[in-house]
Amino acid sequence: MMNQADFRFYAELNDFLPPWQRMREFTHTFANNPAIKEVIEALGIPHTEIDLILVNGQSVNFSYLLQNRDRISVYPVFEAFDITPLLRVRPQPLRETRFILDVHLGKLAAYLRLFGFDTEYHNDYEDAQLAQIARQEKRILLTRDIGLLKRNQVTHGYFLRETYPKQQLREIFRRFDLFRAAKPFQRCMICNGLIYPIDKNEINHQVPAATLSYYHSFYRCQSCHQIYWPGSHYQQMQTFINTILPQQDQP
Template sequence: MTRATFRFYEELNDFLPAERRRQAFTCICARAATVKHMIEALGVPHTEVELVLVDGESVGFERLLHDGDRVAVYPKFEALDISPLLKVRERPLRRLRFVADAHLGGLAHLLRMSGFDTLYDNHFADEQIAAIAEQQGRIVLTRDRELLKRRIISHGCYVHALKPAQQLRELFERLDLARSARPFSLCLHCNLPLSSIDKEEAAERLPSRLCACYSRFYTCNACHRLFWEGSHWRSMVALLGPLLDDR
């Protein structure tokens, strides 16, 4: 029989039952269990993990557990460069392109507003999301921990917050997005780059009262929607401003 002692850190505790949070606990491991198998059996998706230490040594997910092992499991690090220690992935965990599941349409909209390439379709099945993530190297965003446990998904974030604005703030803080944000550079509908157009060209497609009030206009070459710095734009600036202050 193999017994190992586990200790999970920071937000990884949110996935554990209350009696196991923020403390070491010992459990029986399945025969020939790997680090990844036991971490997920305990309820934590592997995509949330950035560093695993077994008896103080950094190991990969495939490492077999032995009787008496002490396993420390850490989430994503933002302030420290731990790249020399990483053993759980061949590539860095975070690439700033996303695919959001069917329940995160509001968050997908706000990420596009912030300038982040984010695929979203409320008809995406879990299998499609996993395949897109693998093929395109995207980070899966979801509140479904079982989706993040799929083997082919290596990059993912479990979103804890419930409301889109709070979810956006959570991702900005967890993934240090402020430095990479390019607000209002993508179409909110098509997820493609916007380009500026002359006021005269915009005037051919908009009521004259709008053209009289605004001087800068942008368009999406795919859906041909027009965007300008109106009240909706000001609301978005107010939302994004505090998130971008530190960059």
């Protein structure tokens, strides 16, 4: 005999459900007594998006075994109020906001580096590598691949709703409240290394003479040795930064 349970998903978790299951309670049929994590992910919701599960009014973790006639309420990561007395199903937030991005998010990776966030990205990473690095280096995995977020190794991850890089950047700033943590022009947009000031006499053989005579401030990446200076491209980036960050929040 098959068992049945009633599910209700709240807020943005409905983004992962088909239209006929969104914003309403629905009945799900299942065999035996599977772990609730298995059932929720089968319905399409990655575990990294979930903060609280209530079964018959009581908070449970992902290992709870689903029973016939259970009533389940599933909530996303809470931002507005404290649920400390209840049982959170996801690990506590990471002490440092560090990211790893899947292979389709190269432009977003460059933007996050522009704003000073430690962002790991290579366009040839396999899914297994992404999950492993995210766990080992305590990074938040950003992706538009739901299946990647369902991997057990991934403890902190986020599914991007937006499809265009600039909108994705704004989405990430809102979702992780990054506005005051941003430190523009601290990281290399190419390799993620930290950049530091350098005397132009040390790079006079690497930069055109006209550039050396016109500009006085130069910077170099400590990892890939890319050289930067505040040229016209810098002004364009500053204008872009000003569209994301309130002026008073910039360092």
